[in-house]
Amino acid sequence: AQTVTQSQPEMSVQEAETVTLSCTYDTSENNYYLFWYKQPPSRQMILVIRQEAYKQQNATENRFSVNFQKAAKSFSLKISDSQLGDTAMYFCAQRLGGSSNTGKLIFGQGTTLQVKP
Amino acid sequence: ETGVTQSPTHLIKTRGQQVTLRCSSQSGHNTVSWYQQALGQGPQFIFQYYREEENGRGNFPPRFSGLQFPNYSSELNVNALELDDSALYLCASSLPGQQADGYTFGSGTRLTVV
Numbered sequence: 001a002q003t004v005t006q007s008q009p010e011m012s013v014q015e016a017e018t019v020t021l022s023c024t025y026d027t028s029e030n031n032y033y034l035f036w037y038k039q040p041p042s043r044q045m046i047l048v049i050r051q052e053a054y055k056q057q058n059a060t061e062n063r064f065s066v067n068f069q070k071a072a073k074s075f076s077l078k079i080s081d082s083q084l085g086d087t088a089m090y091f092c093a094q095r096l097g098g099s100s101n102t103g104k105l106i107f108g109q110g111t112t113l114q115v116k117p
Numbered sequence: 118e119t120g121v122t123q124s125p126t127h128l129i130k131t132r133g134q135q136v137t138l139r140c141s142s143q144s145g146h147n148t149v150s151w152y153q154q155a156l157g158q159g160p161q162f163i164f165q166y167y168r169e170e171e172n173g174r175g176n177f178p179p180r181f182s183g184l185q186f187p188n189y190s191s192e193l194n195v196n197a198l199e200l201d202d203s204a205l206y207l208c209a210s211s212l213p214g215q216q217a218d219g220y221t222f223g224s225g226t227r228l229t230v231v
Contacts, residue, residue, distance in 0.1 A: 004159075035219045043205060045160070045222035091159050095219070103150050103173050103211070105220065107159030 002027045004094050006108035013082045014116050020067075021077045021111050023092030030054075031097040034068070035105070036077045040088040048090070051075065053097075082115045089113070120144060121223035123208050129229045135196045138226045140208030142189040148212065149191045150220065151183060154205040166191055195228075203230045 003026045013019035025034065036048040051059045051068050059066050063083075067076045079086055092108040120143030130136050142149050148167045152160035162175035166185035180196040189210070195202055205227050209220035 033219070037219075037222075042224060043227075044224040045207060045209070045220075047219045047221075050219055093159075093219075103148060103165035103167075104162045104175065105150075105152075105160070105209075106162070109159050110157075 002094055002096070002106045004092050004106050004108040006092055006111050008111045009109070010112045010114070012114040012116055013079075015082055015084060017082055018078060018080045019082055019113065021079075021090055021092075021113065023075045023077070023108055025073050025075060025092070025094050025106075027073075027094065027096070029096050033095045033097055034066075034075045035093045035095070036064070036066070036075075037091045037093060037107075038086075038088045039091065039110075045091070049077065079113075084115050084117060087113060087115045120146075121208055121210050121221050123206075123223035123226050125226060126224070127227045127229075129231060130198050132198055132200060132230055134198050135194065136198060136228060138193040138195075138206050138208075138228070140191045140193070140210075140223060142191065142208075142210035143221050146210035146212055146221065147189050148210060149185055149189065150209045150211075151191075151193045152207040152209065153177075153202075154207060154225070156204070160207055163193070198230045200230050203228060 032053045034051045038046045049061045063080045089110045093105045122141040150165040151163040154160040165173040169185045185191040205225045207225045209222045
């Protein structure tokens with residue numbers, strides 16, 4: 001069964017500093033995708049970054065990067081040069097690919113990140 | 118600007134009533150999914166529709182049902198509402214085959230059952 005675990009319910013970081021959010025997952029499939037979503041108080045779930053499991057290179061999107069450790073089933077998010085607008089709840093999510101794809105995203109419990117001025 | 122629009126934004130219903138939530142998908146997205154997000158939790162997959170047919174379902178009872186229309190708008194219907202149905206309901210759309218792209222989410226409908 002697919003599971004996604006985020007072990008940090010809350011984190012805080014000073015503006016301009018770097019913070020890392022942790023995520024571990026479990027699946028018996030080889031074809032899957034991993035995502036980090038951001039949910040600000042506006043409630044809309046916004047895609048931050050994605051990683052295809054078959055790619056060894058870690059994904060990077062501007063200030064956001066991931067550390068994807070497939071063997072350890074770990075998928076952490078690093079936010080560099082944190083900004084006040086990064087304050088939000090962050091969710092790690094997994095989706096199966098190929099013939100196993102039902103469109104189902106499995107989300108973790110979320111990490112609330114507060115960026116302090 | 119989000120391409121997925123949900124209505125209403127907030128709703129209060131009484132236990133035992135029925136409710137219909139609506140979603141207008143992003144243009145060209147013919148796959149839509151619905152999620153239930155309890156307060157302080159991650160979203161839980163309810164079901165997915167593709168070309169007006171349900172093609173994936175999470176662990177939700179049959180009183181949760183849906184429809185998708187030819188214009189790719191969709192509805193989530195919940196019968197016999199229970200207090201535990203109080204949650205944020207999110208609609209998300211995607212292009213078929215774009216598995217790596219994740220979904221585009223709406224801002225949700227906050228349902229309160231009293």
